[in-house]
Amino acid sequence: GIQVEQSPPDLILQEGANSTLRCNFSDSVNNLQWFHQNPWGQLINLFYIPSGTKQNGRLSATTVATxxxxxxxxxxxxxxxxxxxxxxxxxxxxxxxxxxxxxxxLQVKP
Amino acid sequence: DVKVTQSSRYLVKRTGEKVFLECVQDMDHENMFWYRQDPGLGLRLIYFSYDVKMKEKGDIPEGYSVSREKKERFSLILESASTNQTSMYLCASSFVDRGGYGYTFGSGTRLTVV
Incomplete structure (x- = not known):
């Protein structure tokens, strides 16, 4: 099956900093999602992005399918x-x- | 606001008990899913359903079964609970339209089997 690897596993930032999270996958896909799980465990769907670029406020995502x-x-x-x-x-x-x-x-420190 | 509701936030059961985890969605979504989440392993798919009475095994179905008698309700059943089924269980529903796929997750049920 398809393998999905994310990096880095952990990230600590100071408030106001920028960051880039990476996702590598092992085969072609027709569906790619980014989710955020808050500290209380709730998963929120951020982006559906099997290719191209999308932006939503301070968040953006880019997928290079090839x-x-x-x-x-x-x-x-x-x-x-x-x-x-x-x-x-x-x-x-x-x-x-x-x-x-x-x-x-991700941990963002004040 | 669309919702996926899981019946319990925390649950403690004894080894060997039959356990029912309930999930209800109010969005008329066709697809529903049960995942378990364990530290270091991410989310793993147990079962999913693409229509009433239809179900397919996910990656880790052993020890679990599911029921979907109505479109809005998807139940996960642990036939005989074991300590290795202690985990966070997450239910989700999804749709697909011209804009692509969208998902809504429930708040999760943290199950402890003692």
Whole structure:
């Protein structure tokens, strides 16, 4: 099956700093998602981005499907950005099944 | 606001008990999923359902079964709970349209089997 690797595993930032999270995947995908899990465990869907670039406020994501990687950019980080960021991918078909990476744990210090 | 509701936030059960985890969504989504989350392992798919009474095994179905009698409800059943099933269980529903796929997760059930 498809393998998903995220880096770095852990990241500590000072408030206001920028960061880039990376997701590599081992095969072609038709579905790529970025999620944020807050410290209380709630998972929030950030982006659906199997290719191209999207932006939502201070967050943006880029997927280069031909090279099998995706990047999540966080600009001007805030303490509320803390938590775990997951990349998840799905292959062919419309079942919506996702394979998750192991996540990047982000801590933003005030 | 769309919601996926899991019946319990915390649950403690004894080894050998039959355990039911309930999940309800109010978005008329076709697809529903059960994942478990363990430290260092990320989220792993247990079962998913793409329609009423339809189900498929995920990556780790052993020791679990599911039921989807109504579109809005997807139940995870631990037939005989064991200590290695102590974990965080997350339910999700999803849709697909012209804009792509979207997902909503429940708040999770932290199950401890003693």
């Amino acid at each position: 090279e099998r990687y995706s990047l999540l950019y966080i600009s001007s980080s805030q303490t509320t950005d803390s938590g775990v960021y997951f990349c998840a991918v799905g292959g062919s078909g419309n079942t919506g099944k996702l394979i998750f990476g192991q996540g990047t744990t």
